Amino acid sequence: MAPQKTPPKSKGRKRPKDLPKKGEEGYLSLTQLRNRRKRKKQKRDKEDAGAGAGAAEGGDGAAAVITSYCGSNTVAVAAASASITTTAAKKKKNKKKKHAKGSNPDQKYIRAPLKCPTVVAAQQHFSSLSLPYPITLGPLTRWRNISKLPCRSVNGGVKFGLFALGTHDVTVRSSQSPAHHVKINEGVLELERLCEECGVKPFQESSGEGELKFVIINVDRAAKKAQMTLVLNLTKDEELPTSLVELTKKLKGWESLSSLFLHYNKVWKHSNAIFNFDADSWNHLHGPQAIVETLVVDGLPYSVNLRFPPNVFRQANGAAFTKIIERVRTLMPEGGDGNVNVVELYGGVGTIGLHVLDMCKSLISSDENLNNVKAFEDAVKELPKKFRRKPSYKQLSAESMVKEGYLDGGAKVDVVIVDPPRKGCDDVVVNAINNSKAKSLIYVSCGFEAFVRDQKRLEDEGKWKLKVAEGFVLFPGADAIETLAVFERS
Ligand SMILES: C[S@@+](CC[C@H](N)C(=O)[O-])C[C@H]1O[C@@H](n2cnc3c(N)ncnc32)[C@H](O)[C@@H]1O
Missing domain, CATH: 3.40.50.150 (Vaccinia Virus protein VP39)
Known part of the structure; x- marks a missing residue:
């Protein structure tokens, strides 16, 4: 006799108790329920976009003129509405949940950039002064030509990324950021690969140990090349470890590198200041002094x-x-x-x-x-x-x-x-x-x-x-x- 199969345990959500059970009218399987949730979400997203566009056209007294200088900008733009409806409040709460700890702070309001709290506050402020406040919005992707990315160890590998919201953990997929100029993402990937190849030790906040703290990638948009600065957890008097000597040598072989700089900034605790003001703490290794x-x-x-x-x-x-x-x-x-x-x-x-x-x-x-x-x-x-x-x-x-x-x-x-x-x-x-x-x-x-x-x-x-x-x-x-x-x- 074939052994009786025990039904596999559901890994994801549990079926809410108040839904129709199997055999009852209106019963939906877990997959059907998931699809229904997806459809609802898509509908909500569409409404988000529609509400925004409507407000932009009709206005609400807040003089919300939206200018987009990029024809290919397809993501919805939304003007502020002075009153937040219950549904809007609910949506905000849901979004908050979604963007809670661990998500990319650069992308939090990307679905409706003009609905972020600061834009809404600004529109309300100028509206209260009866002053027009036109807003210009450009492309939503590939606009960032400079990025300052912390270097940390993630799952045993070397990663560069923004700190996730509410944490000092780097977001792992920074090399795929849609905001970055492509040369930043390519630079991050190249650097991650070479750091691992050369055995570079990322900075550890808890102990203050490690060699590499940040990379700053600055894009020369005309030449489509990158100016790279490695911020080291070393003083200039300390000898460069072999791993970093190797890394700088190999980086010079990256075809998109325009210039390479080292900045020595040994600080024990995490500090928001990536650079120090000491003019002697810089070492220009390769390429032109400046992007023109x-x-x-x-x-x-x-x-x-x-x-x-x-x-x-x-x-x-x-x-x-x-x-x-x-x-x-x-x-x-x-x-x-x-x-x-x-x-x-x-x-x-x-x-x-x-x-x-x-x-x-x-x-x-x-x-x-x-x-x-x-x-x-x-x-x-x-x-x-x-x-x-x-x-x-x-x-x-x-x-x-x-x-x-x-x-x-x-x-x-x-x-x-x-x-x-x-x-x-x-x-x-x-x-x-x-x-x-x-x-x-x-x-x-x-x-x-x-x-x-x-x-x-x-x-x-x-x-x-x-x-x-x-x-x-x-x-x-x-x-x-x-x-x-x-x-x-x-
Ligand atoms: C927002 S940036 C603007 C710079 C410039 N207008 C631009 O668009 O590139 C602010 C500038 O203020 C400088 N800065 C910061 N605090 C300052 C201060 N107390 N006095 C003078 N400059 C300051 C910084 O060095 C930086 O160059």
Whole structure:
């Protein structure tokens, strides 16, 4: 007699007790139930998309104009709705569950980038001020041209990836990130393979041991090549272990490598700062010193060859930031007739300032990072002759710039441009802007909460009035919005 088969134990969900049992009317097998759940989910997703598109067209008083500058953008965009319905709240809860611990923070809102809390908050904020807040959204994939990825051991292998939400575990599939430029993903795969081949030890947070902490891959979009920086858990005085010597040798053979740098940053505990400020902690091993990037800016009557060595700030979404530069040019005061004196704080390598030179008499750009100076000056050398005398650079923090009087009554300043980090402007900077003779303030913000605080501090004294505000999704999928704002004297 054949042995009686015991039914296999179900690995997945258990059948809910209140459903019809086998033989009863309406009975569905586990597979049928799973398919029904799938169909429901697809329907929900469709509704999500539809609701978004509807809101974008119809509007709700929040002046939600959505501009997409990529025709092939097929994912739904959604304008904010001021009231969250019960269904929306439920969906949000479900999404929250789905994106709980362990998921990729870059992709959390990718199905509806304009529904992320910060975008919704920004739309509500400007709507409450009766100010239009058009939003520009670009491609949802392949937009990221720089990625800073921690190196950790995952299941015994070497992996590079973003920290998953709420953890210090790297997400394993970072080499397949849809946000990354293809050269980042190829670089990650190559690096993972070579690290294993050379026996490189990934950093371990618990013990502070291991050799390799981060890789920073910066893409030269024109050449389709990668500038790679390995952040080591070593001091510069320590000898490079054989594994890393081997790795650097082999990396130089990767056909898509443009340049290779080592950065020595031995810190015991996990720190958010990937780089330290010590100029001696860098070793340039291969290739050019900097990526040279020429943004294609509509209406710009000259070219700017921006320089990006690995130790300066670079916008991660170059294409989307170009749209901001185009709008800054349109919004420059006095019709951009070449008669204004501009002071730029938090200027980086001159990404904004150097693109408005034809519209100003003089430009003083500034930033606290000393590595910007050479990058800025090298870019200026390649400008058309008539523009070369206009710009100058101060390696100073914004706080020092204002303390040294660059915004004072006596200073030549008609327009101030600020593009601070997420925490916004320091009190002393806002006070100086309030008390300066400038007629116009162009504020590019990547930290919405800080922007609201600074806006209040600027307007409360009755000296400035916010005239224009526009949103740009620079990190589609993440909870963020870049705001371009123009203030004029009230
Ligand atoms: C958001 S980035 C913008 C840079 C530049 N506008 C660009 O688009 O590339 C902020 C810049 O502020 C600089 N920074 C941070 N804190 C600063 C401070 N207190 N004073 C001056 N610059 C600062 C950073 O070095 C960085 O270059």
